[in-house]
Amino acid sequence: MSYLRNRFQKKAGKMAQDYTASTPFDQRLYRQDIEGSIAHTKMLAKQEIITGSDAEAIIAGLTSISEEIEQGEFQFKSELEDIHMNIEARLFEKIGDMAGKLHTARSRNDQIALDLRLFVKEEILKTIDAIKALQFSLVELAEANKDVIMPGYTHLQQAQPVLLAHHLLAYFEIFQRDKERFYDCLKRTDVLPLGSGALAGVPYPIDREFVAQELGFSKVSANSLDAVSDRDFIIEYEASAALTMMHLSRLAEEIILWSSSEFGFIEIGEAFTTGSSIMPQKKNPDVAELARGKTGRVYGNLMGILTTMKALPLTYNRDMQEDKEGLFDTVDTLHSSLEVFAEMLKTIKVNAKRIRDAIKKDYILATDIADYLVKKGMSFREAHSIVAKLSEYAINKGKSFHELSLNEYHSFSPLFSEDVYDITLESSVAARNIIGGTAPKQVEAALKKAREHI
Ligand code: ARG
Numbered sequence: 001m002s003y004l005r006n007r008f009q010k011k012a013g014k015m016a017q018d019y020t021a022s023t024p025f026d027q028r029l030y031r032q033d034i035e036g037s038i039a040h041t042k043m044l045a046k047q048e049i050i051t052g053s054d055a056e057a058i059i060a061g062l063t064s065i066s067e068e069i070e071q072g073e074f075q076f077k078s079e080l081e082d083i084h085m086n087i088e089a090r091l092f093e094k095i096g097d098m099a100g101k102l103h104t105a106r107s108r109n110d111q112i113a114l115d116l117r118l119f120v121k122e123e124i125l126k127t128i129d130a131i132k133a134l135q136f137s138l139v140e141l142a143e144a145n146k147d148v149i150m151p152g153y154t155h156l157q158q159a160q161p162v163l164l165a166h167h168l169l170a171y172f173e174i175f176q177r178d179k180e181r182f183y184d185c186l187k188r189t190d191v192l193p194l195g196s197g198a199l200a201g202v203p204y205p206i207d208r209e210f211v212a213q214e215l216g217f218s219k220v221s222a223n224s225l226d227a228v229s230d231r232d233f234i235i236e237y238e239a240s241a242a243l244t245m246m247h248l249s250r251l252a253e254e255i256i257l258w259s260s261s262e263f264g265f266i267e268i269g270e271a272f273t274t275g276s277s278i279m280p281q282k283k284n285p286d287v288a289e290l291a292r293g294k295t296g297r298v299y300g301n302l303m304g305i306l307t308t309m310k311a312l313p314l315t316y317n318r319d320m321q322e323d324k325e326g327l328f329d330t331v332d333t334l335h336s337s338l339e340v341f342a343e344m345l346k347t348i349k350v351n352a353k354r355i356r357d358a359i360k361k362d363y364i365l366a367t368d369i370a371d372y373l374v375k376k377g378m379s380f381r382e383a384h385s386i387v388a389k390l391s392e393y394a395i396n397k398g399k400s401f402h403e404l405s406l407n408e409y410h411s412f413s414p415l416f417s418e419d420v421y422d423i424t425l426e427s428s429v430a431a432r433n434i435i436g437g438t439a440p441k442q443v444e445a446a447l448k449k450a451r452e453h454i
Contacts, residue, residue, distance in 0.1 A: 118215065120189045131175050189237070200224055229317075237331075269347020378415060
């Protein structure tokens with residue numbers, strides 16, 4: 001009987017151990033963990049909390065562990081629970097009992113908060129670089145097709161002509177804001193939590209400023225309870241990532257639409273499309289579709305961490321271990337999506353003729369014709385109603401504005417004269433010569449500015 005109970009307890013113990021272990025995923029933080037431990041050890045020695053020779057042995061041990069991991073020689077053990085315990089256990093194997101001094105004036109609670117902040121700080125900089133690369137591709141594509149006029153859309157209905165470059169530069173601005181959001185997130189991530197101990201601070205004369213400097217943090221956390229229980233920086237990263245993915249999915253959607261045979265505005269390089277196994281004519285924009293699709297999981301990760309953190313009492317709770325996988329997944333998804341997009345954009349061929357043909361019937365100039373009447377003294381409301389009737393007439397006759405005779409124009413308003421034929425796609429875009437407008441002059445200036453930014 002007692003034999004059975006033991007066996008049951010063993011099994012239960014193993015079950016709980018497997019359930020609670022984070023080693024399979026938090027080993028990704030090994031570099032940050034060791035970096036943090038080395039800075040902490042230096043500080044302990046500097047403050048004479050441990051001896052200089054102890055510190056040297058600990059640092060040498062940690063350094064060789066780091067090499068072992070990098071060379072793939074390290075044996076991660078789930079039964080040791082997490083990355084911190086795995087490294088510490090190995091340090092004991094390497095340097096003996098002296099290893100026990102490393103964890104002086106520290107807890108795994110401030111340790112994991114540190115590892116995560118170091119990780120997120122690095123990833124923010126990588127994210128910003130990846131966004132920049134994407135912006136670069138957008139600017140290149142815009143520059144290579146500077147003169148192309150395309151239909152601008154509202155409600156996905158042709159609305160007014162715009163320069164394709166203007167449309168692409170809209171995304172440049174969008175991603176500019178995304179970068180700013182990540183820079184902003186960096187400010188709040190850039191705070192050293194180490195020294196907060198388990199929750200209340202530590203009873204040793206530690207030098208937190210020194211550790212901050214060693215690790216490149218510009219600030220030290222002001223409240224130990226907050227420092228071990230705050231995961232806002234992860235949530236901010238994931239929220240910023242969700243926004244960026246949302247933006248990427250809008251671009252993806254346009255690329256998918258534009259590459260369809262209905263639009264035919266662009267062609268995506270073969271490396272970034274796939275053929276169909278049974279329909280030989282197809283070139284599927286899979287990369288763009290997947291980026292659009294992956295937006296869902298990035299939103300999901302954000303929802304996950306928000307929900308995990310909701311209603312957690314201060315300070316550390318084990319629930320918070322759930323912060324990692326979603327974060328890692330978001331980082332990986334965001335980075336691969338940005339990178340593949342930047343490369344895909346480089347392969348896009350613009351079909352200027354198809355774009356032009358899409359606006360052959362020049363009803364897209366209706367606003368310009370109304371503006372023409374306004375310049376001749378009519379109120380905009382009246383001009384709008386006249387041009388509405390004119391458009392209906394032209395559409396029914398199957399004629400473009402340019403194909404209408406002056407007599408036909410006159411039956412709608414005596415204000416029309418020969419110069420109405422001067423209204424063209426080119427004159428329409430050129431007329432919008434205000435900051436932020438689509439006139440070639442403005443777009444040229446915007447391109448120049450964009451170039452300077454990246
Ligand atoms: N694996 C833990 C986590 O990721 C590290 C902190 C553990 N602290 C503790 N008191 N068990 O949250």
